[in-house]
Amino acid sequence: MAIRINNLTLNIEEDNSSLTKKVAKKLGIGVKSLPEIRIIKESIDARKKDSIKLNYCIEVSMENEEQLVKSINDKDVKIEDEVYEEEFNLGTKKLNTRPVVIGMGPAGLFAALLLARKGYRPIVFERGEDIDNRSKTVDIFWADGTLKENSNVQFGEGGAGTFSDGKLTTRIKDARCSYVLKALVKGGAPEEIIYKAKPHVGTDILKEVVKNIREEIKALGGEVNFNSTLNNITMENGKIKEIQVDEMKISCETLILAIGHSSRDTYEMLNKCGIHMEQKPFAIGVRVEHPQELIDKNQYGKYAGHPKLHAAEYRLSHTSKETGRGVYSFCMCPGGLVVATASEEGRLVTNGMSYHARDKQNANSAIVVTVAPGDFESKSPLAGIEFQRKYEELAYKAGGGNFIAPVQLIGDFLKDTRSQKIGSVMPSYKPGYELTDMRKCLPEFVVNSLKEGLVAFDRKINGFAEENAIMTGIETRTSAPVRIPRNEDLQSISLEGLYPAGEGAGYAGGIISAAVDGLKVAEKLIKKYAPF
Template sequence: MTIRINNIVLDIDDDLSLIKNKVAKKLKISKSEIPNLKIIKESIDARKRDIIKFNYCLELEHKNEALIVSRANDKDVKIDDSVFIEEVKPGSKPMTNRPVVIGMGPAGLFAALLLAKSGYRPLVFERGEAVDERTATVERFWSTGELNKESNVQFGEGGAGAFSDGKLTTRIKDRRCDFILSELIKAGAPEEIAYMGKPHVGTDILKTVVKNIREQIRAFGGEVHFSSKLERIIHKDGSVKSIIVNGNEIPCDNLIIAIGHSSRDTYEMMCREGIIMNQKPFAIGVRVEHPQSLIDINQYGKFAGHPRLRAAEYRLTHTSDRLDRSIYSFCMCPGGEVVAAASEENRLVVNGMSYHARDKENANSAVVVTVGPKDFEGTSPLAGMEFQRHYEELAYKVGGGNYIAPVQLVGDFLRDKKSTRLGKVSPSYTPGYNFRELKDCLPLYVTEALKEGLVNFDKKIKGFADDSAVMIGIETRTSAPVRIERNENLESISLKGMYPAGEGAGFAGGIVSAAVDGLKVAENIIKNFCPLNN
């Protein structure tokens, strides 16, 4: 057990050493009785831009926890006995074949890690390349337009998040989150992610982290195979019997499907195999770029550029009663860049990415509008996916081909005018861009909702709808367009032994939540089966 101390506040120029003084005063003990003090959470309070403070939650081990908490008599001081229990008691049912994990995004990576550490020696198959080779392939695509449909920004070791900001913010409350952060740190992520209010790793560091986790999986007896695509699931009497990977049949009775939100051909295959899935809402829109300095000044005022402050972020939402749509910022990348994120030929989609330092000139974020089954054509479970494809094809054509992005300045977009020259912001999208009207590759209701949202956001961040801010089209991969239905045991309701997991299955929305879902699925297998070598 430990003592948890909340609401220890420092001014922006206070030295961190003052934390121990403030804790000692709150606990009514001497500083000498505080040998070890652990930061659990650090958040920035910038509600008043002229008075910026840091708020800390801390943890202290002490031999007299109960006495100290009682004597402090403070609502911000309590005993914390919450512990993540990594060990899950194995079940007794014999396992005929090694469990198989399809996909090495967060869900697949952490499912495989837990299975491996628990003695289950999983087989992991990833259609894309290992992260180093994948990086070279992606960079070649960005510079030449040469797309590898099997290994790209969406597919490969680390999943789509490996070429994004590596944000670890999550709104879910789950004991597994601490385990995930701990494992990321062990694998090379900065220790600060354990306590930062809005933690992120960054693409540059995340690549090393996923490699180290992969090697842990192998060290514990797992196998990891790249450039290995799931082509078919063989089943009999409602249960998984085997899978086909690269033309080879592999016996399998416990199959974790962690394919990510862009594995459209795999969705199509599962649909043909009778796997029950349904349409799911998501959001589409554009990337918007501003000078990072504009965001910093709006968030931090006179303290913008202070050495204690990181590049400022924002999260904006607006509901249009007129259009019955939500408009919101998504995957905001401070000091980042906009990247080409296509996974299919002749279809254009963009995403945002930041390195750990977040020190690029521009800030970017998706600004997206909710869409759902009422907007899709037909009743097919894959109608939302076809909706994405349709507008990605339009964006490709409007941009001029070869993954050149259509670009429009915000001021011109609001006035339905084609842009002819840049203002204060230079687009960071490397394959190139052409000035086009974005309304030509988006539904009318999305265009109208974006206009309303931009005007509203400008009231919250002055300059958000500045004439020279840049809009880059289009963003469509905010989340999976389907949900693969599963039961209370996290198995597919149509196929025993198949466990849909993570964002691609429709059960997560980010790195941490997807990793949590992967752990849950792995735990269910562990609870039911004993390891193969027992």
Template sequence: MLRINELRVPLIREYEKNLPDHHLQGEQQDKLNAQLHEQLMLAIVARLKIDASELVSFTVFKRSYDARKVREILLSYSVDVVLTNEAAVLKKFANDPHIKPAPDTSYHFVAQVTDFPADKLRPIVIGFGPCGLFAALLLAQMGLRPIVLERGRDVRQRTKDTWGLWRKKVLNPESNVQFGEGGAGTFSDGKLYSQIKDPKFYGRKVLHEFVKAGAPEEILFINKPHIGTFRLVGVIERMRAEIIRLGGEVRFESRVTDVLIENGAMNGVQLANGEIIYSRHVVLALGHSARDTVEMLHERGVFMEAKPFSVGFRVEHPQSIIDKARFGEYAGHPVLGAADYRLVHHANNGRSVYSFCMCPGGTVVAATSEPNRVVTNGMSQYSRNERNANSGIVVGIEPKDYGDDSPLAGIAFQRFWESRAFELGGGDYSAPAQLLGDFVADKASTGAGDVMPSYKPGVKWGSLNPSLPEYAIHAVREALPAFDKQIRGYNLYDAVITGVETRTSSPVRITRDRETYQSLNVKGLYPAGEGAGYAGGILSAGVDGIYVAEAIARDLLA
């Protein structure tokens, strides 16, 4: 099998327009798929300079688009092809870097056990977000029967608790957007792409497992795949069932309150109900908001250090403006879907401002996990058919900005500004908000314009000046008009800014050894995923969970 990279074809101009959610259905979708298949087949034959009879089959490995010229949008493919005479074609294109033998992207287990010894202590996974999910799944698939300890509730009960905050302003500190089965990624866009280096193609393993559990097959090849919140619920439930079927155990409402460390090595954990579970191998897949657990680990002497993260706001525009700016006359094309964007501005005060976790056709959601604090995040369903697009517009900050040398100083920094946002929002989990034009003009807002805020339970209009440090306010105020040069219409007066976005990543790194994946000073403790500072999204967290599971298997079976 050969792989052809950067095979470019023009976007099909004839398509069904005015779609309500950028998606075709039934016969319309089948017709478009047939057109794409025929177009791609002809492109492969032309690229390889072969007769059509020599092409046995082909599959799409990756599809993206190039919209730098909105009048000439191109689809860019990586395709794996089977030919009648691959050796001859490979020789003919020996100097072409875009035509090579297809790499092996299948997953190979480092170990598999058919009968895990009853006298061996089982590995423990703390946290059941993407990292913990894949660490547990891989351990179970290798026959190592993990025990998962999740402080929150199962994903369906957790969804009800989350709606309790959004609709009734009632926060459950143990079951919310941050805590519970599926982790913070469940109530997001379900994005499944990352810029991590992935030489072993572990990202493919993550995607394949999601598809096996019911995710759309297109996530295997589209450039920026996503699942969406509602679909993720069922996917995660089926993956949990598979872990249990393979001998794993999943315990909800099981918050770890202490770790048992003896002579610099893990011996087990203690739960809030006093129960002790002994283990020599413990995965810390906490997520970026388990602050009390991080504080406990710091008290027990687990090595950690402060790390950079970012703070800012959520900014909402009509999705139609983003579609038009990115795709021109192709806005609404079903192959392109709802448009996203990626923006960066280097402010005069030396700060970098950039878009974060962009959610096409989505909503801004309340994402706090602690009482009397306000945190925002973005969320999209699979259809991405809500009226607004939203993105975090955030400013990079460094540990020197935290005002303290403690590894936990970044957590204190977050809490301060989240509490300030709670006060500015009126003290009932409403969020402070301002029109983009008013923010740029440094003028308090009194109400919405043409763009309605999507944040639930609601917003309180005013000035966002007191909601973040002055240097962050200054940098964002400078960046917003500058972004209009990249996305025409971005500097829309009535666009809505909602504060605050503080959970972009963990402000702490629980540092680990690069070879063993274990804590620098506690053997058998495996810091992993976003909360430990080693991932930044669903895909990268899942990949990190795989690496850690493999490290445990090698150590456990040595």
């Protein structure tokens, strides 16, 4: 347990040493009597541009904590005992085969880590390459459009999040989040992610972190295999019996399936095997780019560029009056780049990425529109995948091939005019771009919703719909278009021993939530079975 103190505020020009004095004052003790304080959360309050403040949540461990808190009688001072209970009872049922984890994105990585730490010696199969070779493959793709379909921005060690921003913001309230953050710090992430309100690691650092977590899994008896694709699942009497990875058949009774949201061939295989899946809503749209300076000035006013303030972010949402669709920003990357993220030939997809410093000239974000099963062309559980493919193919053609992206100025988009030349904002997308009309590769309801949303967002961030701001098409992989239903034990309702996890199963939406879901699934397995 510890004492937690909320709502401690510093002015932006105030020295951090003032924080210790404010904690001591709250607790009614002298500064010299105060033990070391721990920052649990730091957030920026920029609602008043001429008086920006930093808000803190602080934790401190002391003797007689409960008596002290009762004597203070302050709602902002309380005992905090919500921690992830890692020391749960292990199961007793004997495992005849080692647990298998498919996929090494956040869900698979953290499921395997927990299993390894508990003595279960998991076997991990990842279709893509290890992070070092994967990085070389991705660099070649960004340089000249040479795609490797099994190892790319979507597939490989660390999952799709490795080539994004390493954003660790989540809306879920779960004590496991702390476990994930601490494991990332142990792997080499900066300690500030423990307490920052909007933490991020950055692609450059995250590459080393996932490698270090992999090495911990191996050191604890786990096995990690790259360039290894799950091709088939064999079942008997409603239970998993065997899996096929490439040409190799492996006896298996527990399989954590953490495939990510882009493993379309795996979804097709699961469908053929009779695994129950459902259509699921997602969103599609474009990446927009503005000068980071524009966003900073809108968010921070005269304090833009202050050393205590990072590159400014935004989160925007709007409901279209014309279409009734939600329009919102997604995966905002301050000081970042728009990157090519295709995983299939002839189909173009974009995403955003930042390095840890977030010091590039442009800010970018997806601006997307909600898509529902009613928009799909069939009742097949895979109809959402076909919807994505249709518009990814149109985007590929609109760019002229070789993963050249279609680009349009926002001013021209709002006037239904094909862009003829770039203005003051340079597109960051590689391997290249083609000026065109975004109506060629988006549904009409998305185009109309985007127009309305951009104008609405301009009222919140002055200059958001500025003539020269850039749109790059298209973004389709906001979340999985499929959900694999689970029972109360987090196993597939179709097959005992199959544990769908993370974004690919339709139960998460980001690095932290996917990692937490991986932990939850691993816990269920651990509580049922004895260590291998």
